[in-house]
Amino acid sequence: MIKVGQFNFLKIASQSARGGLLEAGELGQIFLPAKQLPAQSKVGDRLSVFLYRNSHDEIVATTQKPKVEIGGIACLKVTSVTKVGAFVDWGLPKELLIPFGEQTQRLKIGDTPIVFVYLDNSDRLCASTKLNKKLVAETQGLKSGDxxxxxxxxxxxxxxxxxxxxxxxxxxxxxxxxxxxxxxxxxxxxxxxxxxxxxxxxxLVPMGLPANSDSLSQKIMQKLSSEGGYMAIGDKTPPEQIYQLFGVSKKRFKSELGKLFKQRRIIIETSGIRLTGKKPDSVKK
Missing domain, CATH: 2.40.50.140 (Nucleic acid-binding proteins)
Incomplete structure (x- = not known):
């Protein structure tokens, strides 16, 4: 079924210097500019084109790929705000409208909301930040490890x-x-x-992926040695910082610290971790 807001395979009905007319069933013939026609195209060929309404409310075709199609979800940037709502850049000449009634909070220029695309009652493509209308909390058809x-x-x-x-x-x-x-x-x-x-x-990592514990322990010990035997890292350290330093989750990092502590290779203090045998006044500040 030919549908506005998505890519469709349409047959070239006629061509001229201006472009081609594409056969779109009940929607009639839709114009595609010459600059978007493949160089060797001819009448009867089928092209993959995206259909949407231009600023004159006419259905037009393009070979340009938008950042999101109807029913899809994407993070888009607000480029302008008017009396009818906010407009976002979705990769096509006519920007996408988020009506005020479809905003969870008033948007301003520069905002980058996550939106889903839908057809309104006037058959025009619009976007909404009210994701709970589109997404559900209870999953179906998924299983652990997918x-x-x-x-x-x-x-x-x-x-x-x-x-x-x-x-x-x-x-x-x-x-x-x-x-x-x-x-x-x-x-x-x-x-x-x-x-x-x-x-x-x-x-964010595959389930059941074997952890190279020895390698992580070695990384921690080497990092401690390079820092003079002490690092100000612990329970309050952001997970992102731990990942940047060691490439693992905070949970796995803490588990590895526990092993090193039991092996008496490190001392865990309130303010950080220290190599066994390194006095506080001997470590690098």
Whole structure:
């Protein structure tokens, strides 16, 4: 079915110096400018084109790829605000409208909200920041260990809210953060746990990936030695900082510290960690 807001394969009905007319079923013939026609195209060829309404409310075709299609979710930048709402850049000449009624909070120029795209009652493409209308908390068809596509959302008391496969809400706990994250960032992740209420916990590393404990212990000991035997790192250290230093989650790092402590290779203090045998006044400040 031919649909506005997505890519469709349409047949070239006629061509001229200005461009081509594409056969779009009930939508009639739709114009595609000559500069977007493939060099060797001819009548009867089928082209993959995106359909949307221009500033004159006419359905037009383009071979340009927008940042998001109808039903999709993306982080887009607000470029202007008018009396009808905020407009965001989605990669096409006519920008996408977020009506005031579809904003969870009033947007301003420069904001980068996460939105989903829909058709309004007038058959025009619009966007909404009210993601709870699109996403559900309870997952279906997923299992622990599955690879998923993620968009980083807001922080909560427990961690980062994640848009999972553009369908569900998920949660990445702070203890499982293994790299710096930014709102709207797109990345790959994994289903860590499906709770009894069908809500999902996320991991950024594959489940069951064998941890090279000896390698991490060696990294920690080498780093301590290079810092004179002491590092101001502990429970209050942000997970992002730990990842930058050692490339692992805070949870795994703390587990490794526990092993080194039991082996009496380090001393864990309130303000940091210290090599066994290194006095506080002998370490590098």
């Amino acid at each position: 690879a998923v596509n993620l968009i980083v959302g807001d922080k909560s008391d427990l961690g980062y809210k994640m848009v999972v496969n553009q369908k569900f809400w998920g949660l990445l706990h702070f203890s499982d953060v293994v790299q710096p994250l930014q709102f709207g960032q797109i990345l790959r992740g994994y289903i860590k746990n499906l709770r009894p209420d069908r809500r999902v916990d996320i991991s």
